[in-house]
Amino acid sequence: MLSSILAQVPWQSPTIDYHAIAPEIVLAGGICLIILVDLFVSESRKWITATLTGFVMLAALVPVLTLAVSDADVRTMFDGRYVVDEFALTLKALFLVAGYVVVLLSQNHVEEGDYYQGEYYTLLLTSVTGMVMMASSRDLVSIFVALEFLSIPAYMLAAWRKRDRKSNEAGVKYYLLGVFASAVMLYGMSLLYGVTGSTLLSEIGSKLTVEGQFGGVEALAITFVIIGFAFKVSAVPFHSWAPDTYEGAPTPVTAFLSVASKAAGFVALVTLIYVGFPQAKDVWQPFIWVMAAVTMTVGNLLALRQTNIVRMLAYSSISQGGFILMPLAVAGTGDAAGPALQAVIVYLLVYAAMNLGMFAVVIAASRTTRSGEISSFGGLFSYAPALGVLMTIFLASLAGIPPLGGWIAKFSAFRAVLEAGNGWAYAIAVIGAINSVVAFGYYGNIMREVWMKPAPNGETSAVRTPSSLVAALSITVAGTLLFGILPGTIMRFGDLVDLTGAFGG
Amino acid sequence: MLTAQFLLLGAVLFCIGVYGVLARKNAVMVLMSIELILNSVNLNLLAFSVRHGSVDGNTFALYIIAIAAAEVGVGLAMVLLIYRNRRTIALDDLSEMKG
Numbered sequence A: 001m002l003s004s005i006l007a008q009v010p011w012q013s014p015t016i017d018y019h020a021i022a023p024e025i026v027l028a029g030g031i032c033l034i035i036l037v038d039l040f041v042s043e044s045r046k047w048i049t050a051t052l053t054g055f056v057m058l059a060a061l062v063p064v065l066t067l068a069v070s071d072a073d074v075r076t077m078f079d080g081r082y083v084v085d086e087f088a089l090t091l092k093a094l095f096l097v098a099g100y101v102v103v104l105l106s107q108n109h110v111e112e113g114d115y116y117q118g119e120y121y122t123l124l125l126t127s128v129t130g131m132v133m134m135a136s137s138r139d140l141v142s143i144f145v146a147l148e149f150l151s152i153p154a155y156m157l158a159a160w161r162k163r164d165r166k167s168n169e170a171g172v173k174y175y176l177l178g179v180f181a182s183a184v185m186l187y188g189m190s191l192l193y194g195v196t197g198s199t200l201l202s203e204i205g206s207k208l209t210v211e212g213q214f215g216g217v218e219a220l221a222i223t224f225v226i227i228g229f230a231f232k233v234s235a236v237p238f239h240s241w242a243p244d245t246y247e248g249a250p251t252p253v254t255a256f257l258s259v260a261s262k263a264a265g266f267v268a269l270v271t272l273i274y275v276g277f278p279q280a281k282d283v284w285q286p287f288i289w290v291m292a293a294v295t296m297t298v299g300n301l302l303a304l305r306q307t308n309i310v311r312m313l314a315y316s317s318i319s320q321g322g323f324i325l326m327p328l329a330v331a332g333t334g335d336a337a338g339p340a341l342q343a344v345i346v347y348l349l350v351y352a353a354m355n356l357g358m359f360a361v362v363i364a365a366s367r368t369t370r371s372g373e374i375s376s377f378g379g380l381f382s383y384a385p386a387l388g389v390l391m392t393i394f395l396a397s398l399a400g401i402p403p404l405g406g407w408i409a410k411f412s413a414f415r416a417v418l419e420a421g422n423g424w425a426y427a428i429a430v431i432g433a434i435n436s437v438v439a440f441g442y443y444g445n446i447m448r449e450v451w452m453k454p455a456p457n458g459e460t461s462a463v464r465t466p467s468s469l470v471a472a473l474s475i476t477v478a479g480t481l482l483f484g485i486l487p488g489t490i491m492r493f494g495d496l497v498d499l500t501g502a503f504g505g
Numbered sequence B: 001m002l003t004a005q006f007l008l009l010g011a012v013l014f015c016i017g018v019y020g021v022l023a024r025k026n027a028v029m030v031l032m033s034i035e036l037i038l039n040s041v042n043l044n045l046l047a048f049s050v051r052h053g054s055v056d057g058n059t060f061a062l063y064i065i066a067i068a069a070a071e072v073g074v075g076l077a078m079v080l081l082i083y084r085n086r087r088t089i090a091l092d093d094l095s096e097m098k099g
Helices: A002-008 A022-040 A047-069 A086-112 A117-136 A140-158 A165-196 A201-207 A216-232 A241-248 A251-276 A281-304 A309-328 A334-369 A385-399 A405-420 A423-452 A467-485 A487-496 B003-023 B027-052 B056-086
Strands: A075-077 A082-084
Touching (some): A117 A251, A140 A201, A140 A251, A165 A201, A165 A216, A165 B027, A216 A251, A241 A251, A241 A309, A251 A309, A281 A309, A309 A405, A309 A423, A334 A405, A385 A423, A385 A467, A467 A487
């Protein structure tokens, strides 16, 4: 049976556009290089692996930039299964820069924590490679492979502190729920293949066109696939792993998971919705609507009662995820498709800058406070004014106060929702507005600790911030301020972004 | 055609797997249940592949088999890690963090 099918199609080796996959090639080469270097350098010089990893991330950015300025707008490979367009390039750049910042955050943390350095950076780089692949994937198989490529190293990173019971627990919870989610997602994908006869997203999109005529199988398939990625972006009710994993994992890994891994989940979700199921909006719109509303609300309410800052940031990132889902909930209505895509991209870019920055401040300040409790940050401004100001900037941005980046992100999300202009859209806009006020409650609480409270146990020696953390802080604060003060810079990214074949194609 | 029977078997396996993940407290049993789900996916893909007369499903199944092996490798390593630190692999005991 199989041989007769295979015999029908003569084998042709696919043409490969090496320029288009140059970022992936650089990263893959970098992974091999770091494994090799790690074998040959002595224990005291392991910091070389960190520096090299940073260089590899930046080196992979070079082909992304040359692709962005090259004449060919869209490069497709393997019959449209792997596409390099402006959407993919923007997100590849996001993943690489976020990865670079995480390397900067990790450097001192990993060195002082006596972790396995070479392996740590190898896994980090592998995960980033998976994300970069995810941005280009337009096929169920390549989406699945990219998802596992980015997840499996992340499971190991979460459990990195082998002897720490919390870190073990973080890893196992993340692993079990992540694998379960991807298994459910695969079942949905197998049904999708069954009803459409193809794994190519654009073909699935064209087969699922007859509006209002969905059988139960199609609806089930789409729901299962979306559930798979809802776990990845930790949308309520699939969020239960997030707080425990974030708290237990090493803090730089938490920063990585809450920014890069979450963004990768959104990228896959956006690709699926826009290319795969644009006509099936009756199935996914209500589902995402409910998820967005519940995610914002539950994330916020639980964040309000946290005393540990990392756990609070975990719930805050869940609720920010709800805001990113919000435009997607109306993406199929009227003219909202374009603005919704733009809003998601803009939000992801801004969110990456401000959340990584927030984690950088927490890591820098924890070097003195030695604690994750919010009360231990009391009086931070009095003995570390720079960190206090930076923390305020990031918190204000997360809360969405102008003129910072978070404001423009929230603005574009609300604008996209109002573009849809029906009752559902207004309802979710109201829920979003209430939630952004509630969110100020816990962000403001930390600000009050930092500015008004005295330092606990009188610890007022100046904080020495290592240069790698200073670099990470500068990159993220520059991003947060630039996107907020000059929103034109980032809205341009949003305008460029077009998913090939998504609109009217 | 036999496709329907294969799909039915796939659905049954999927349900057993989901039940196992939700109800079992032993980490290794949960891993095995996840494997059941993945195998139900493979069965589905192969059945659909025969039905559509294309090799896409077969290819997808091969990828799933390969990646599932890697996944279980990581999973078992983590279970071992937990066992070393706690002398138990009951998932209910994993409750260091709350809130």
